[in-house]
Amino acid sequence: DGGGVESLDYEVIENFAYREEQAQRGKLYVSYLLVVKWFFALLIGICTGLAAVFINIAVENFAGWKFSATFDIIQKSYIAGFVVYVLFNLALVYSSVYIITQFAPAAAGSGIPEIKGYLNGVDTPGILLFRTLVGKIFGSIGSVGGGLALGKEGPLVHTGACIASLLGQGGSTKYHINSRWFQVFRSDRDRRDLVTCGCAAGVAAAFRAPVGGVLFALEEVTSWWRSQLMWRVFFTSAVVAVVVRAAMGWCKSGKCGHFGSGGFIIWDISEYLFSSFPFLTDFGFSGQEDYSFAELFPMAIIGVIGGLLGALFNQLTLYITTWRRNHLHMKGNKVKIIEACLVSILTSVISFGLPLLRKCTPCPESDPASGIECPRPPGMYGNYVNFYCSKDNEYNDLATIFFNTQDDAIRNLFSAKTINEYSSQSLLTFLVMFYALAVVTFGTAVPAGQFVPGIMIGSTYGRLVGMFVVKYYRKLNIEEGTYALLGAASFLGGSMRMTVSLCVIMVEISNNLKFLPLIMLVLLISKAVGDAFNEGIYEEQAQLRGIPLLESRPKYEMRNMTAKEACGSGRVVSFPRVVKVSDVVSILRSNKHNGFPVIDHTRSGEPLVIGLVLRSHLLVILQSKVDFQHSPLPSDSRGGARSIRHDSGEFAKPVSSKGICIEDIHLSSDDLEMYIDLAPFLNPSPYIVPEDMSLTKVYNLFRQLGLRHLFVVPRPSRVLGLITRKDLLIED
Amino acid sequence: DGGGVESLDYEVIENFAYREEQAQRGKLYVSYLLVVKWFFALLIGICTGLAAVFINIAVENFAGWKFSATFDIIQKSYIAGFVVYVLFNLALVYSSVYIITQFAPAAAGSGIPEIKGYLNGVDTPGILLFRTLVGKIFGSIGSVGGGLALGKEGPLVHTGACIASLLGQGGSTKYHINSRWFQVFRSDRDRRDLVTCGCAAGVAAAFRAPVGGVLFALEEVTSWWRSQLMWRVFFTSAVVAVVVRAAMGWCKSGKCGHFGSGGFIIWDISEYLFSSFPFLTDFGFSGQEDYSFAELFPMAIIGVIGGLLGALFNQLTLYITTWRRNHLHMKGNKVKIIEACLVSILTSVISFGLPLLRKCTPCPESDPASGIECPRPPGMYGNYVNFYCSKDNEYNDLATIFFNTQDDAIRNLFSAKTINEYSSQSLLTFLVMFYALAVVTFGTAVPAGQFVPGIMIGSTYGRLVGMFVVKYYRKLNIEEGTYALLGAASFLGGSMRMTVSLCVIMVEISNNLKFLPLIMLVLLISKAVGDAFNEGIYEEQAQLRGIPLLESRPKYEMRNMTAKEACGSGRVVSFPRVVKVSDVVSILRSNKHNGFPVIDHTRSGEPLVIGLVLRSHLLVILQSKVDFQHSPLPSDSRGGARSIRHDSGEFAKPVSSKGICIEDIHLSSDDLEMYIDLAPFLNPSPYIVPEDMSLTKVYNLFRQLGLRHLFVVPRPSRVLGLITRKDLLIED
Ligand SMILES: Nc1ncnc2c1ncn2[C@@H]1O[C@H](COP(=O)(O)OP(=O)(O)OP(=O)(O)O)[C@@H](O)[C@H]1O
Ligand SMILES: Nc1ncnc2c1ncn2[C@@H]1O[C@H](COP(=O)(O)OP(=O)(O)OP(=O)(O)O)[C@@H](O)[C@H]1O
Ligand SMILES: [Mg+2]
Ligand SMILES: [Mg+2]
Incomplete structure (x- = not known):
């Protein structure tokens, strides 16, 4: 166990060489150091922001081509469309798994357990190399664009950390740009601070949540927190937010291909919520405030479901990863490639095939105020997908969430003013199938985040619960979309066991501070329920990979030992x-x-x-x-x-x-x-x-x-x- | 020096008694402890929220009576009105200083340096007693209601800490409720956690900023942060937010006297911004986003001014407090009472008298879309105060900010769609006079916070700069109110040197994430400028009071010592x-x-x-x-x-x-x-x-x-x- 994992030397070794260097350095050097540190914080922010924008544009364009090609072809033949769809996905996933296995094995998975380990004091070989960075970026474009049940947010955290570490040592070890200038950051101690900044930058970029990014780094990832660091980390996150916003503004003019026109990235949820929850703006958010006390009960139930399903997810993925490691992946890279390709085909078949079996629903009477068309116009992204329907004014509710990119599906699940868009049967089918897919996909040799699948799963059962609440309470201002949001929070809480940072990220995503107490309630419950069964997914995975994390609290037994x-x-x-x-x-x-x-x-x-x-x-x-x-x-x-x-x-x-x-x-x-x-x-x-x-x-x-x-x-x-x-x- | 200041014993003393107790306690006890801790977090949140609501309602009602009485009387005689106004203020300030000097001397000042010291490991006598709590609550009602140039936010942090500590020991030491049950929290170590929760609760209550509260406790106050604590602290802050929101909802129905009808508390700024920056809601906040790059220059200037004025404020208050301590306050309580009364009279004279000297301005053409009337209807709180004007459709711009409660003045300063409401002459007069008053008031024997005066000073020069920008750039979408907000941030940054928490608090107050990079820029500059001159106000004051704070970073000289x-x-x-x-x-x-x-x-x-x-x-x-x-x-x-x-x-x-x-x-x-x-x-x-x-x-x-x-x-x-x-x- 722990093969190759070694501790980092965070302690300052006060040997002669160090003392002499210290003696030579005056107070001026201290100021110089400070300036350099801030400059690097800026640099990390800019680079991580650009990396995030690049990944998003690439993913959206690939997915956009894929879906528009498929929709064009199925006008003539569903079989041909299916073949194109499968092949497109396969090609993307193959490229991803090929890069990972041949070039950057350390870039597989989400990378968060490894980064957590790094900041806890253990170095996993290869985790912060240049090739890992490249593999992570291009690998996650392939795996996410290829429609697998995984996300790009976890990998972005790893990407941020890599960028920070590489900047700190002046580029890849092979191609030192200016080693003199960068010698400031040669000790493990200084690198630790940079990597912390990078982590926060990754989260900030993934969710456009600067405060959430800081809190994520603080709560979940770092083990030693210094208040001097906080301001710098926050600065980095803010830089990321500015860069991402600027890039998106630039894309609005249509220079980024499918990006910007459809705009189906997760960080659009905020603006989307604004346009799709009109009451949020019209009534100064007040529509959401008067949830009745009776609603707290179904919300608590969402928390319990989240805790159970999250803990189950952790357990299942643990079993499957262990099994894979012991029986499959040791057989070499070919097996990994074949496995990923099989998972891709399976995913394509299910997401294309299941909606075919589903009967279409007639469109509801259109409501011009909501601005939602049914069926959605061809080539656009939105609700009410017309897929394998006999009539034109019908839509396929399963296709709306399944035959779609995940970001778009999440938006459709979160959407308000669309009561009864989905039948409970469709949601249930989707929940079961997607949950199974997410479990199977976890641990394949591609970059994979758990945020987006978690949000998908959570918002599905959240919306299911919401549907029952709407039916039962018969009140007008209950929105299924709110329940979907709470469901998403509950599943993430039940699986990752994060608290403050998750809460703030959800608030920043939904851009509505009034949900805060509700999200918190749900998280409290789901974390407590989950903790009754097992540890959080990052801890489980870290343990599996032999990363010996030191928790912040000593074990109870230690009281009686010397x-x-x-x-x-x-x-x-x-x-x-x-x-x-x-x-x-x-x-x-x-x-x-x-x-x-x-x-x-x-x-x-x-x-x-x-x-x-x-x-x-x-x-x-x-x-x-x-x-x-x-x-x-x-x-x-x-x-x-x-x-x-x-x-x-x-x-x-x-x-x-x-x-x-x-x-x-x-x-x-x-x-x-x-x-x-x-x-x-x-x-x-x-x-x-x-x-x-x-x-x-x-x-x-x-x-x-x-x-x-x-x-x-x-x-x-x-x-x-x-x-x-x-x-x-x-x-x- | 440091008379009476002693360190706290945060270390666990593993003596026989402790070991035996540990041996008797099973794992069940650990769970019990956890439940109790969460229960206390809830309790602290509820109590602090209620205390904040109580203080606010009381202050508003006193101030409301005062102003409505004065305005009634000045219809007949300005001299009689003046006398009533002065006496009203004097009575309130006298009651405050009387309570403090006779009953709760430890409740004078803001209390933040002392709490910071407590959480750093030094105990200041009397700082967490029941009498201090009572003195703080009633004292700050008197001093804030009496119109002094100080705020109620700092005292609320102290109040939260007192509540937490008192709950933890089961009430006042004199009237133990159930000492058995509360023995959980007898060690300094456990109390520290409670006090941290209390601190965060105080900030959350003062600004209705739960995330800001957590970050304030984390960045500014605590010295040892454990990630287990974070979630509990956040929970407390959220409870506070819920309690305050519920109480305000209850007050909307008019059950709280002047509170709710006028609603001139600081935490209304968010809603106020929404209604007074209509573009924020109409255009999805986009109006604020396209600040031009040229605007960054005046914003940087605001940062520099903030740093300079903030550092000057720290230095002046340090001199005055030292002088007071050595020459005035040692002469006994009578001197303290007389001093506070003199300051009160001075404040009343200036805030009543200066607007009298100012010529009135004719009202601008009314814009029904903005919903702002000119002059404001009598008895209401709002912009465009008609005071000592010869004609009815005129207003006195100096009275609008000076002859008003501070919360209302801040709102008027922050208000948008009111370009050219204030003449630069009035703003300058106000800035100089109020700055002087704030310096003189600091250190009188009443509970006093520096947040609100800081915001007032900062927003004044911010708006001044904004006026020049509007004149110079002649663009329509520049709002003086935005500059006022940035000015407020810059002064607080230059004086308190807080960063992340201040930034988040300002964002939560303005309820607009898009200001984040601007606020951050301004804070970066003002903190850097301020740091070039002296330390933050809390550190200065702690040093003055002999509270030996250990900074998180060792001094440079220590490298060469053993x-x-x-x-x-x-x-x-x-x-x-x-x-x-x-x-x-x-x-x-x-x-x-x-x-x-x-x-x-x-x-x-x-x-x-x-x-x-x-x-x-x-x-x-x-x-x-x-x-x-x-x-x-x-x-x-x-x-x-x-x-x-x-x-x-x-x-x-x-x-x-x-x-x-x-x-x-x-x-x-x-x-x-x-x-x-x-x-x-x-x-x-x-x-x-x-x-x-x-x-x-x-x-x-x-x-x-x-x-x-x-x-x-x-x-x-x-x-x-x-x-x-x-x-x-x-x-x-
Ligand atoms: N110089 C030493 N002499 C004797 N025993 C040692 C020595 N150094 C370490 N040990 C013991 O050997 C065991 C393994 O130590 P090892 O040096 O492999 O450290 P480690 O826990 O793997 O950490 P690292 O990540 O630094 O390798 C520990 O239980 C430790 O008590
Ligand atoms: N038992 C002791 N014998 C000799 N010197 C001591 C002893 N305890 C403390 N000192 C020294 O005396 C000085 C003052 O110690 P003192 O006990 O007053 O602690 P302090 O810094 O005031 O902290 P506290 O807040 O705990 O009182 C320190 O410089 C310390 O080195
Ligand atoms: Mg070893
Ligand atoms: Mg001592």
Whole structure:
């Protein structure tokens, strides 16, 4: 388990090289750093916004061509139309899965568990590389354009994180643009902040929800939050919002092909809600406010359903992913490609075939005020799709939600003023089939988000409940669309277990603050119900992929354990201060530990722990060989001459790579007889805990400070001083 | 300095009593705790919402009576009207300052610095008492109703915090309702969470901005944020929003006197903007979107002005408050009362007198679409006040903003479709006079918030800039009101230096997400400009009041200091494990330290640090006397029989009180000859740092974990084990 997953070094290693660099840098450098950080926040925002716009335009155009071609052909032959439809989807999905399997395996899935892991302190190989970024962008265009039951929002979060990390290191590791200039961000610690910005930018771009983006990064993804960071993250999100808005304004003039004319992207829901819930604008939103108390009951039921279906979804996807991993995907890339293609064909068949079996419904009397035509004009996107109907003024309600892009289907489900558009039979069919499709699609080797499928599933049963409420209460101002929105919130809550950020995202999507208490009620219930069964989908998936997340709260059992008990009984592998090269090699070969205490002796011969040396630093030293010395005596550590041989950038591991491996290092027998003085390279003061501290406290220390190693030491024999608040109040 | 300010014990003291209680509590207790916590979140929300509604209704009714009486009388005589106006204000302000000085001195000011201090780990005496709550509520009714240049929003945050803390301890310390049931919240740690909820609730109530409330608590007030808390805080804010909305709906039917008919509270701005910016609703907000790039320049200027005026405000108030404290307020309560009364009279004279000097302006041609009448009908609240005008269809623009409640003035300043309502001369006069009044009023002994005065000042110069823009660019869709909003944001940003939360609050107030980038731009600039001069107003005031806040970021100088250097060279005062009572008393008398290491000896005679004992715990032990023993030998610490004498509640200090003092304890000479075994009462594993750890790292540890004491110990001689991520991944 955990193959290849390694922790990140968030702790500042205060070795000689670091100290010297710090000493050289004046206060001016601090200001320079600040400016650079803000500049990067801006850059991340712009790039992520553009990436989101690009993905959206591409997806819409592909889907637009597909549907207009299909609709053209079915005028003559349904069979030919079906074939074209299937082939179109297949081609898109094939291109997606091909890119992923051949080129960017780390880009499969949503990427959120991996990013969450990264910000929690574990690095999954390949997750932030340039190829992953490319694979993610083009892969999700293929998979979403190809009509699979998955979304592009999760991948956008990953995209944002990749962009941030790549900008931070000045482009791909292969093609460094200007490594000097970007050395600011060489430590894992600085990258963490950039990736946080990128995450928030991704959400902001996906939902056009800047506040939701910040809160998503804050609640769901990051593990260490600093209030200085907040403002910068918010700035990035706002930049994204401006970029996306500007791009959409530009597209309105028709320069983006099918994009803009139909405009079936999820982030249009807000404007759509405005035009389709006319009461929102006409009555200053007041139409929605007077929900009766009796309505709270069906809303609570929606919450319960969401919790149950969400937990079930997590469980089913967990089983299927486990099974896939153990039986299918190990057989190689061909199997992955075939699998994705089969899923694509299945999806096409169901979404085309099921509406064929459905009888058409006569159009309702048209209401010019609502502006909704029935059937919708050909080539346009909207409600009331005429599909396989015998008469012209009929529509196929199943096709309206099934034979459509997901964004358009969501809009149709959310739409108000269309009471009784869907029969409960159609909604039920759709719910069951789409739920099954979403479960099966999850885990195929394509970029896949769970937001959109979740919203589809949730809004379907939400609308079903809404239909019953409308029937039962017979009140005019109840809108099925509101229930669909609540249903969507409930399913996402039941599956992802996010709370504040989800709530704010839903509010920003619906652009109506008055739904806030309702959404919150539904989320409270669905999260509580879901938590009774299993963990959230991101946690489950992280666990499955061997990403060891540290939760923010220590486990209950830790109260009764001590630090000594936790770290096991194995002998501690340590180094003396001056060590023979051959010893270093053999010790590093003999174990897989990543940090080692360094023990020196005082003049009187007593042992003394002088610090911690990291495996990765030792490997750099072994590789460069410049620090080898002939004498087994410590070189004078005061004269900093030695340490200038390295700057701290040399010790920085490039992002998402394994770094050097002990097997890669080849030393001559002469080299092996030399010595290394470790003093300049070690972290002189790692954090320590006494052996009988309770594990709860140890956990808090480890988690809050984002550590990688912690020394367990005997109880001290003396206290040299106490630090209190007063001692830390130093004036500038 | 820092007289009476003491740190809070956020660390869990894992002594015998605590461990035994933990052992008795099963998993069921954990669920019970969770339910109780949510119940309290609900309760805090309801109570804070009701308090806010009460304050608002009271303020509006007092102000309503005042203005209608004055307007009635000035029909006959301006002099009589003036006298009534002054007396009315004086009576209200007098009642406020009387309550504060005689009854609740801790309720003066805004209370935000103190609450910020509390959540940072320092307790200011009296800040969370019941009398403070009462004083705050009634005091701010008096001071705001009395027309002083201060607001009720800051005090509402304090009110929310008080409510939370009092609910958490089951009412006032004097009248415990059910101490058993509420024992859940006896530790400082639990109270901290409640107070955080209360804070967010206060902001949510003040601005009807639930998301802004959460972000305010997160960004500005709390120092330790846990993601588990976030959802609960958000829930509280939402409850507040529901309560306030319900109460306002109830008031619409006219049951609340002047409230509801005039409705001149700040949180009406959103609805007001909707009705006064008709284009917002008619064109789906699009009117505001096409600000030209050229407009960004005057907006940036607004940001700069905000930064300058805000920093100046902080500096002036700092001088005046210091002067007041050193020369005025030390002379006793009478001086405070006289001072407040003088300020009240000054305010009344200026706000009544200045408009008299101003020539009236003829009404513009009425525009029935905007729904704004000129002059406004008598007794109503609105634009175009007819005051001391010779003709009927004239209005006095200075009176429109000056001789009015602040909420109404803000609304008039923000109002759109009223281009050229104010002359630049009037705005300038108002700006100068009101700025001066706000500076002078700050620091009088009444509850006082800075939000509303800040918004008034900011929107005045914002509108001034807007007038020039309108004149210069001659475009129709530029609204002076938008500039006023940006001005308000800029002044608050320049003074308070909040960012994300302020931005969200402004968006929630204006109910228009499209202003977000503009507000952000303005805030970025004003904060940067302000930071060049001094610190934010809350930090300045906290420093002045001796509240030692620990910032989240270590100081730059700390890189070059070690732990040992920081804690000074004084001998460490420590206790042996078994100590004579007389020694305890004399040691406690001899110094003011709050924590002491306890040193025992191993069998072989080596010293060993066995823990930390708190002064407050020692005092409890001395007072109760049950733990005194005759023998100087350790009692068997295994048999827990001893410790049952205390439960952990006994050691908990009541909120905002000094606790026991060594001088209060009287012991007989027999008692003094006895011994105490400290082992059951100490914290067996305080956090430790090696002596040469850099102070930056020490600071991070101290700050992130919210510690009060930290032992500086010699470098360890051995490492018993290493804790890594793997060791902390224990499955349930
Ligand atoms: N130098 C060491 N000597 C002895 N035991 C060690 C040493 N370093 C780590 N360990 C122990 O070995 C186990 C595995 O440690 P390992 O170094 O593989 O860390 P890890 O949990 O995989 O984290 P990382 O992600 O840093 O590799 C842990 O239980 C730890 O207590
Ligand atoms: N037991 C002790 N022996 C020696 N010095 C101590 C001891 N406790 C604290 N000090 C030192 O005395 C100084 C003041 O400590 P004090 O106990 O007054 O804490 P403080 O900063 O006021 O915090 P608090 O708010 O807890 O009172 C600090 O610099 C600290 O290093
Ligand atoms: Mg490992
Ligand atoms: Mg003190």
